[in-house]
Amino acid sequence: MSQTFTDSQEYVASPELTEIVNIALDLEKPLIIRGEPGTGKTLLAKAAANVLGRDLLTWHVKSTTKAQDGLYVYDTVQRLNDSRFGDNDVSDISQYIKLGPLGLAFQSEQPVVVLIDEVDKADIEFPNDLLHELDAMSFLVSETGKTITAKHRPLIIITSNAEKELPDAFLRRCLFHYISFPDKSLMTEIIKVHYPDLEKNLLAQVLEAFYALRDFEGISKPPSTSELIDWISALRKSGIAPKQLQKSIPFLGVLIKKEEDLKALQQPVKKRGWSGVFRLFFIVEEPKSSGIS
Amino acid sequence: MFLDFFLLLKNQKVPVSLSEWLTLMSxxxxxxxxxxxxxxxxxxxTICIKHEKYYDDYDRCFAHFFYDEALAKNPDIGEEFHHWLKTAELPELPEEWGKKTFQTWDRDRLLDELEKRLQEQKERHDGGSKWVGTGGTSPFGHSGYHPEGIRVGGMSRHGRAIQVAAKRKFANLRNDQILDTRQMSLALRQLRVLGHIGSQDELNLPETVRATSQxxxxxxxxFQASKKNTVKLxxxxxxxxxxxxxxxxxxxxxxxxxxxxxxxAFAHYYFHNCPYETLYTDMSREQTIPTKDILKTYNSDWTVFIVGDAYMSPYELLVPGGSVDYHHHNEIPGIEWLNMFRRRFPASAWLNPIPNNYWYGESISLVRDVFPMFPLTVEGIFEAAKMLRNIQQRRK
Incomplete structure (x- = not known):
């Protein structure tokens, strides 16, 4: 292994995840990353590219994306138009072949990192159409008869939101990791990356309130890391004292985005003897005080 | 040496294949x-497990293989059970218990007994000396005082439990549990059959070539319309x-x-126990619509889900006038109506909210003779939708 992935200033990864990225690098297998929103799936690829000193090629998958788009697109309409108006040399097909992110990665002189973002947004058959290309790391441009083969096998990171089951044949060729939601100690590190000078006292209170909110039953969309970071920023700007957080949660709208969830939080807390979660130490404020912008 | 571990995963229905094994070896x-x-x-x-829903199974196999053999013997210490134990209040320990002698069993005996009690026990126990529960002197449960017991959930209180069956961090990622709307709609997405509909925004190359040469x-x-879902439910x-x-x-x-x-398109109607000659358009069953109209209005292109527990007296299905509603006399027995639906809609399935291991009773088997029945879980819907989609595709 010539290169290894480590934690960086910008991205805090668990030791387990770091090791898995390195395994993926060494075994040259695509790595599928799954996890709750806001656990840093997409950022992982960026961090890996940074640390490894490689270029990052991102392929944002949409519901209409086809596997072919990642390899190359043959711009027929352009060529037809050119032939009509005599603009370019239409006999040179190669100028109408536009390489996609995978195509570019294969052609690159340097090893790169490819991020296939939200792979399950596309059609159910999408991953299957990439099987051969990921295995052989080459594809044929049928219009020109040329085969493009990877000079260096790229590190491929695929993120998925579990919207669709990925096909078995595809999964067999990949490594898989599920990023659990960060626990308090990892979260502390993550926050320190964003706010290195955050007061210790405030941090402790913020985390306490945040995790209590996440555990609150009846919330359909628990707040995630990015919401927590926005919230801290709001708290700092308004200069709220850490003690205040024991009594209420200001700017709740930053953390909770769904109206039903806000309502659920505002209902009088039912006393259920069995759960520590319901020892709620905060009184939720009216939503009108939660707008910050 | 890891082959046994690998086979254990396979035995526990974790989907692993030869290619994962080879990757692991390399x-x-x-x-x-x-x-x-x-x-x-x-x-x-990271190599063998390709979905977080199997993490829990993996943990169990791993613990079994590398730590002890208890978990595999009792792979299904029920979730509910864990819940009781996790959330129980600790009873006070009566003083005389401190002196009491405990029954001591060897491990195999303990496991057998645990299994037996898990099967027999139907309710929660806090304190007491036989059942699995919290506190007490039974060898099973947590926070108890038996010196060699099996801990089931809870915190290690006396550090002596010879097996810990509870550290299952990923248990809530299993998907045999009934899940939320989003997952259900994703399962329903399996029904999708594509066809060209909507606005014309895609270049039709063969047609362009033909038109150009003409x-x-x-x-x-x-241009042509791009492919969209054509399914009507x-x-x-x-x-x-x-x-x-x-x-x-x-x-x-x-x-x-x-x-x-x-x-x-999507349409829905309600019935009570079994569809007869009228169906209802509202849940309180006040607005009615003749079933014949529905059979006429919707053609066989429609995919049909019937949701019900199919749990009734066989009389309600088989006998004219068998309807459970006292004021209602049906000329045609329920089973005939079901057959009419089945004949009209080849792509139809019955979803039953009762878990499939409880599908006993004559009425359920009568309905299953007419409709393929699936449990109303994410996996059940997934399987049903897949089957219906195949039927629809074959019809095209």
Whole structure:
């Protein structure tokens, strides 16, 4: 292994995840990353590219994306138009072949990192159409008869939101990791990356309130890391004292985005003897005080 | 040596194949996963497990293989059970218990007994000396005082439990549990059959070539509609009576099906226990519509889900006038109506909120003779939708 992935200033990864990225690098297998929103799936690829000193090629998958788009697109309409108006040399097909992110990665002189973002947004058959290309790391441009083969096998990171089951044949060729939601100690590190000078006292209170909110039953969309970071920023700007957080949660709208969830939080807390979660130490404020912008 | 571990995963229905095994071997050859058991744990997991829903199974197999053999023997210490134990209040320990002698068993005996009690026990126990529960002197449960007991959930209180069956961090990622709307609508998405509909925004190359050559080389671009879902879904739900217990679940399915934008059309009606000559357009069963109209209005292109527990007296299905409603006399027995639906809609299935291991009773088997029945879980819907989609595709 010539290169290894480590934690960086910008991205805090668990030791387990770091090791898995390195395994993926060494075994040259695509790595599928799954996890709750806001656990840093997409950022992982960026961090890996940074640390490894490689270029990052991102392929944002949409519901209409086809596997072919990642390899190359043959711009027929352009060529037809050119032939009509005599603009370019239409006999040179190669100028109408536009390489996609995978195509570019294969052609690159340097090893790169490819991020296939939200792979399950596309059609159910999408991953299957990439099987051969990921295995052989080459594809044929049928219009020109040329085969493009990877000079260096790229590190491929695929993120998925579990919207669709990925096909078995595809999964067999990949490594898989599920990023659990960060626990308090990892979260502390993550926050320190964003706010290195955050007061210790405030941090402790913020985390306490945040995790209590996440555990609150009846919330359909628990707040995630990015919401927590926005919230801290709001708290700092308004200069709220850490003690205040024991009594209420200001700017709740930053953390909770769904109206039903806000309502659920505002209902009088039912006393259920069995759960520590319901020892709620905060009184939720009216939503009108939660707008910050 | 890891082959046994691998086979254990396979036995526990974790989907692993030869290619994962080979990848694992080559990773080990390259020096990965050798630093500690923990690094092997994550290496093998990242290679063998391709969905977080299997993490829990993996943990159980791993614990079984590398720590003890208890878990595999009792793979299904029920979730509910864990819940009791996790949340129980600790009873005070009576003083005389401190002196009491405990029954001591060897491990095998303990496991057998645990299994036996898990099967027999139907309710929660805090304190006491026989059943699995919290506190008390029974060898099973947590926070208890038996010196060699099996801890089931809870915190290690006396540090003596010879097996810990509870550290299952990923248990809530299993998907045999009944899940939320979003997952249901994703399961329903399996129904999708694509066809060209909507606005014309896609270049139709063969047509363009044809049109262009017909225009003697003057380029004529032809566009077509892109492919969209053509599926039409009709849902009939049983409401009231025994279905009240499943109301929340049915609601979830309903909002998944109606909210999902992936159907071309969606329609729904209600019935009670069994569809007869009238169906209802509202849940309180006040607005009626003749069933014959529905059979006429919707053609066989529609995909049909019937949601109900199919749990009734066989009389209600087989006998004219058998309807459970006292004021209602049906000329045609329920089973005939079901058959009419089945004949009209080849792509139809019955979703039953009762878990499939409880499908006893004559009425359920009578209904199953007419409709393929699936449990109303994410996996059940998934399987049903897959089957119906295949039927629809074959019809085209």
């Amino acid at each position: 990773a080990l050859d390259r020096g990965h996963g050798k630093a500690s058991l923990a690094s092997f744990y994550s290496l093998a997991r 225009a003697a080389g003057d380029i004529d671009l032809v 009709l849902m009939l739900s049983d409401v009231g009576g025994s279905m009240t217990a499943f109301a929340k679940l049915c609601e979830t399915l309903f909002s998944a099906a109606s909210g999902a934008s992936h159907f071309k």
